[in-house]
Amino acid sequence: MPPTAPAKRAPRAAPTRTNDPERTTANILEVATHAFADKGFDGARIDEIAEAMHTSKRMIYYYFGSKEALYLAVLEGAYQRMRAAEATLDLDALPPAKALEALVGFTHDYQLANPDFVRLVANENMLHGAFLKQSKTIREQNASAITTVQRVCERGVRDGVFRGDLDPIDLHMSISALCFFNVANRYTFSLIFERGPTLPKSAVAKRRERIVEMVLRFALK
Template sequence: MNDSGGNRGKKQARRPSTERTAQRDPERTRAAILEAATREFAENGMGGARVDAIAERAGTNKRMLYHYFGDKEQLYLKVLEEAYVGIRTAERALHIGDRSPEDGISELALFTWRYFLKHPEFLSLLGTENLHRARWLRQSVRLKELHSHLIGELSQVLEQGKKQGVFIETADPLHVYLTIASLGYFYLSNQYTLSTIFGRDLIEPANLNAWEKHIVHVTLASIKR
């Protein structure tokens, strides 16, 4: 039973006595918690993630988690923000404007697909956040700035392509990005139900390669004159 001992409610002398060796490396501990939290939230969602599990995965305990991040919700937001910073930073390094418009778009499509493939935790976090209608992301000020750059750069590439006569006039930067992201996101984040209902292993290399080609094909076909 829970209530054994009969001393409930009465404070007793405790003996915390450190049994594990203390790390004494705040930066490492903080990073370990953040990484463990990323995995836990990605695997179980906000509702399913367990604070105890995060602490254990990080090789520390709950006290430190609350010490560094406040509470579960703030830790979750931090995880989400870092995930966005990760993809947008890598994306910026592409400089899609340096090539021909067609190559620029292909490059962006390939990059996005491969990033999604390499970072399933990012897709999962997006799913979780949307389940909650962006409840936590909305609170984040720093994230909103990160994205105007992407649309701006993509817009320039499309304009150049229109001038050169290779892209249709109606091509819209937001639509193009959403198309690329859609095709990657759906295939990967829904791979488990899709593989089950269609009886095919979508994550098999041959199928992955076919879909990668398909994404580039569809994206270009939708904007080429």
């Protein structure tokens, strides 16, 4: 008697609750971004994300395959959005000092307006970058952050307004640190020093001005 042929695996059924896969994917990522930013990877649950979307876990797994893959897509998307917004700055049209001022101001404003980005980065650092290191695109996505600073620095040095020993990565790190702290540490800082986590617009503007000033004073000759 000839051996029985192995049963063919049934093809995965397409989702039936949407005719717009791109919109569905974007909606999943939007809800998942808030969930992972709020609760971290371990705390966020797929069933809660599905419930918030009024859909099923099956739909989410259909598009992303696993919670890990969804989380990585959220991280990559968060960085991609910041770099895309940064790319709209026409820094080459500005004198070097003004370009650096614009870049620092943008970083401050973006992170303040997008606390989910800050929380996602902080959460991933608590995981020692375990998921982001699996990304095949994250370094390429963020290369522009350094080339942007490098172009500004090179023009500033060439024009004789910036010190000659500026390191683009070091400068980028300093800018990020000064802006990141305002969001990442707002609650602990406010509790310890009795400065509310939600500051008046005038205080936010003053803090922004000080950050720009500190970076410029460091970069200028």
